[in-house]
Amino acid sequence: MLRAALALTLGFAVVVGFGGNGFTAKAEDKKDVKKLEGKLTCTKCALSETDKCGHALIVKEGGKDVKYYLDDKGGAEKYHGKCCKADVDATVTGKVVEKDKKKHIEEPKVEIK
Template identity: 35%
Template sequence: MRKMFPLLAVAVLFSGLTLAWAAEEVTITGDAVCAKCALKETPKCQNTITADEKGKKVTYYLAKNAVSNKAHQGLSICGATKDAPVKVKATGEVKEEEGKKVLTATKIEAVD
């Protein structure tokens, strides 16, 4: 029993460090469109940003929050098409959920 508490403490310490390390803030620049209206991938409207990373297209699905909701209408992401996307720069934390990259945005702005 005495040996179990130090092992548990070490496990908790390292798991906390891993979570803090994994939640790193990144900035992504790419083409924004609606996952429902333009990509036909989701049943409800959701912002996506497709970025070019090392010659490969990577799609980030934006988590629903106030920043994402404001950009959806304010930057006309919902009205954008695959052929005419909105160019954006988004900052936030990325994590993987169900095999998809999900960005929780803290800032989204249009770029030229």
């Protein structure tokens, strides 16, 4: 009887210990998600910054244009045809990170206005 109670207590402690860490990480991830509005443009055709089509969202912040590069499939995205030759108003939601001194949006969700 004592062994069963000890095993049950230990099992419960392990589940609670691992479960708590998982929930904390997910809450932190959601905290970093931002919703940005600006002009969606092609990094190859409009900005001449890349060899292949990609996307950047240009956002007005403090009177300046700030570029957020989207980590997506580039020219293979459904919305690419709308923003390749001309900038379009868009809202992008995703996790903002800094890579190579540039702002990137990971796992972007794009909504063309």
